[in-house]
Amino acid sequence: MSHLRLRDVELNLGARNCLAGINLDLEAGQLMCLLGPNGAGKSSLIKLASGEWTADAGEVHLLGRPLARWSARERARCLAVLPQHSSLSFPFRAREVVGLGRIPHASGARADGELVERAMRALGVWSLADKPYPRLSGGERQRVQLARVLSQVWPQHDQCERGVLLLDEPTAGLDWAHRIELMVLLRQLADEGLAIMLVLHDLNLALGHADQVGVLHCGGLAALGPPQAVLTSELIAAVFSVQAVILPHPLTGRPVIV
Amino acid sequence: MIRGRLLSCRPFFHSSLVAPMPSHHPSARKVLTGLTGLLLIGLALALGSGVTRLDWVALLRDPLGQANAGQALILWQLRLPRVLLAGLIGAALAMTGAAMQGLFRNPLADPSIIGVTSGASLGASVVIAGLSMFGVGAGTLGLSGLIAGAFLGGLITSALVYRMASAGGGTSVVMMLLVGLAVAALAGAVNSALAFVVDNEALRRISLWQMGGLTGASWQQVQMAAVLMLPALLLLPRQALALDALLLGESEARHLGVDVTAVQRQLIVLVVLAVAAAVALAGVIAFIGLIVPHMLRLWLGPQHRLLLPASGLAGALLLVLADVLARSLLPPAELPLGILTALLGAPLFLSLLRQRQLFLPA
Numbered sequence: 001m002s003h004l005r006l007r008d009v010e011l012n013l014g015a016r017n018c019l020a021g022i023n024l025d026l027e028a029g030q031l032m033c034l035l036g037p038n039g040a041g042k043s044s045l046i047k048l049a050s051g052e053w054t055a056d057a058g059e060v061h062l063l064g065r066p067l068a069r070w071s072a073r074e075r076a077r078c079l080a081v082l083p084q085h086s087s088l089s090f091p092f093r094a095r096e097v098v099g100l101g102r103i104p105h106a107s108g109a110r111a112d113g114e115l116v117e118r119a120m121r122a123l124g125v126w127s128l129a130d131k132p133y134p135r136l137s138g139g140e141r142q143r144v145q146l147a148r149v150l151s152q153v154w155p156q157h158d159q160c161e162r163g164v165l166l167l168d169e170p171t172a173g174l175d176w177a178h179r180i181e182l183m184v185l186l187r188q189l190a191d192e193g194l195a196i197m198l199v200l201h202d203l204n205l206a207l208g209h210a211d212q213v214g215v216l217h218c219g220g221l222a223a224l225g226p227p228q229a230v231l232t233s234e235l236i237a238a239v240f241s242v243q244a245v246i247l248p249h250p251l252t253g254r255p256v257i258v
Numbered sequence: 259m260i261r262g263r264l265l266s267c268r269p270f271f272h273s274s275l276v277a278p279m280p281s282h283h284p285s286a287r288k289v290l291t292g293l294t295g296l297l298l299i300g301l302a303l304a305l306g307s308g309v310t311r312l313d314w315v316a317l318l319r320d321p322l323g324q325a326n327a328g329q330a331l332i333l334w335q336l337r338l339p340r341v342l343l344a345g346l347i348g349a350a351l352a353m354t355g356a357a358m359q360g361l362f363r364n365p366l367a368d369p370s371i372i373g374v375t376s377g378a379s380l381g382a383s384v385v386i387a388g389l390s391m392f393g394v395g396a397g398t399l400g401l402s403g404l405i406a407g408a409f410l411g412g413l414i415t416s417a418l419v420y421r422m423a424s425a426g427g428g429t430s431v432v433m434m435l436l437v438g439l440a441v442a443a444l445a446g447a448v449n450s451a452l453a454f455v456v457d458n459e460a461l462r463r464i465s466l467w468q469m470g471g472l473t474g475a476s477w478q479q480v481q482m483a484a485v486l487m488l489p490a491l492l493l494l495p496r497q498a499l500a501l502d503a504l505l506l507g508e509s510e511a512r513h514l515g516v517d518v519t520a521v522q523r524q525l526i527v528l529v530v531l532a533v534a535a536a537v538a539l540a541g542v543i544a545f546i547g548l549i550v551p552h553m554l555r556l557w558l559g560p561q562h563r564l565l566l567p568a569s570g571l572a573g574a575l576l577l578v579l580a581d582v583l584a585r586s587l588l589p590p591a592e593l594p595l596g597i598l599t600a601l602l603g604a605p606l607f608l609s610l611l612r613q614r615q616l617f618l619p620a
Contacts, residue, residue: 052509076515083509090365090505090560100506103499104515152514 001064002027003164003195004049009058011044018044019219022058026212028162031190032197033206033227036216037240042199043084045216046168049197050081063162076104080152084168086145088133094144095120095129101152112151119151120144122185124178138173146170146182155192165189167198171205183209203244203257207231215239228255284557286564293571297345300578304341305333307582309590340475343483344581344595345574347472347540350487350532352573355547356554356565357494360501361525362423362434365555366610368548369533372423372434373441374416375544378530378537380445381411383464387452390460401482401538408534415441416526424508467541471594472581479539486535490528491570497521498562505560543596545603546573552610 002025009022019041026032034042047053049060051067060067062079080101088097098120102112120126123143128136133144146167153163165186171179179202187209190196200206206213206227213227217239223230236244236257249256306312310332317329351369358367358374369375385407418441423434453461500521503511508518536543550573551565558564577595580602584593 050513052512071515072512072517073515076513079513081509081513083507083513086507086510087363088506089363091555092505092560096559096561097506100503100514103503 002061003063003162004197005059005061005064006045006049007059007061009048009055009060011041011048011053012056013044019048021220022048024214024221024224026164026195026197028193028195029190030195030212031186031210032212032214033200033210034197034214034216035200035203035206036222040216041219042216043168046081046166046197046199050079050166051075052081062164073104076152078153078162079164079166080149082145082149082165082167082170084172086141091132091134093130094125094133094136094140097133097144098147098151101148101150104152115151115154116147119147119154122150123147124181139175139178142170142173143178150189153194155189155194163194165194165196165198167196169199169201171200171202179205203231203236207255207257231257289558289564289568290571293568293575297571297575297578300575301341301345304344304578304582305337307586308332308337335477336475339477339480340472340581341578342480343472343475343539344578346480346483346487347536347543348546348577348580349491349570349574350483350536351543351546352550352576353494353566353570354490354529354532355573356551356562356569357490357497357501357525357529358547359551360504360562361522361529362420363505363507364434365552366548367434368545369412369416369529370542370544370547371438371607372416372419373438374412374419374530374533375537375542376438376442376445377415378408378412378534379542380441380448381407381409381414381534382467382538383407383445383449383452384411386460386464386467387456390456390463401479404538405482405486405535408538409531412530412534412537413526416530420522420526466594471584471592471596472540473592483535483539487532490532493528494525495563495566497525498566501525501562501566502560541594541596543577544600545607546577546599548610549603549606550576552606 004024004026006022006024009019011019022045024032034045036042044053048055051060051062051070054068062070062075067075095116098116099112101119102115105112107115117126117129120129123146125140125143125147128140128144133141136144149165149167153165155163167186170186171182174182183205186196186198190211210227212225213223213230214221215223215230215235222239223235231246233244233246236242245258246255247258248254306314310329312329312333313326316326317333320326320330322330355368358369358372359365361367362372382404385403389403415437419434419437422437449464452464456464500511500516503514503516504518504521506514511518511521551569554565554568554572558568577599580598581595584595584598587593
């Protein structure tokens, strides 16, 4: 049973057919990257998969149950979502923002405190724990928000062995080093049993860290599969209209898109 | 076993839910105990102040006042209901202010600024005018009619403000304030129009009541206030976690398991009920819902499980003391309470507007 399953999903926004014929399965331990040009429907797909929007046709199943049959609270224990933009102007401290991720669990102050610290350390923002959130820089805020959604489905916790993490452009605003660190962290979390789907713009990050890549083009899935099979220069030319060459990395030998 | 237990069903001060406060935030228990203590002192002070000096020794010896009926009457029938009414209204205004600010994700969303209070007072004025035309005076029917009118006016306004201000996902401050402005202007216009329609007696009552005051406080009014405000005072703190989550945004709150629509509906009904009761009983008392949560947020941080009860206690304290001030500045005349709070609150509101980063996203 896959953690997240989309079958023949279709979404119409106004007259425009926004997404059509989407089929995908996200399994435990998988790190799936959604790629595609602007406006291809990546964020829409995240919103459908997270239940924020309802599909006009087709089915979305979370852990084998249709999304609509989950209560909000139950769903929040297994599924955490990072939206593209978050605005928070109230002077919460960073640790309090991360602590909001524990709201669905009622697991007690001590357990929550430990998980908050773990998630914040994993993202390198523990040193900012007592800073007011509105005073943080853009990248720091992004990492605090990431720590919030991670603390919501942190894998070691007994209640969320079966966690699903949906991230809409989690690398936005992060510097290069933090992007790579984030991908390594997500890889580790997936190895511990989380199912992770994220929207990315950096093809090389996807190539290097994902084990599934979905390429969205004009509202449909143009390709879905392991990154080295999907990300060919023909596909990149067809979807992004960019001439790319794929070469082995001079040191590691792994493929790199140039 | 916790399945299906919605946030709304949680007791609001469940100890296991209180995340560790940062060390420099004072502990919740200390803050609430301290504020309760201050409120009790304030209540005692308010009972003791007034034109007539009360002989406390005699009153304590003979509380029902067979010997000194006049003093007992002043204490039990005049001062005590008035002080309790001030406390209830202050608590309700401050706590509903804090809740509205959470709901709108904006520290300026006070019921008196976004037009809920104007809407409620508009509804109440219409009722006063209508009743006077049918020859119904003050009394129970008049008071409940006033509350019903205020509730309806407040509900329509808050629904309107919420719809218009949060149309595009986020909450637009400009929209919120402009809708408030429009409703206040409409209320002013209708009030002026009523001046032509109603007789002198009704007109005097409308204008006196609009200034805001507790002059006619009675036990009956205290009862009304308790019935209409206690739901908000007791139930709003239960939504503390949902309000915390809502500060992140509506969809974020949904992803945290909050039933956003239900929470919004419940909050708006509770808030409007309490605000309408406050408006009907004491007229427009502005800025309490703005000043108190703002000050407390600077001190305690924005977490609602502490902010809401602390706002209630501090609001009660502030209004009880403001009423003492209103009674004692120009004795034996009384300054209308609404005027006093506006004089104190408006400058603070202006200074708040100057700190733009507090309420406008960076």
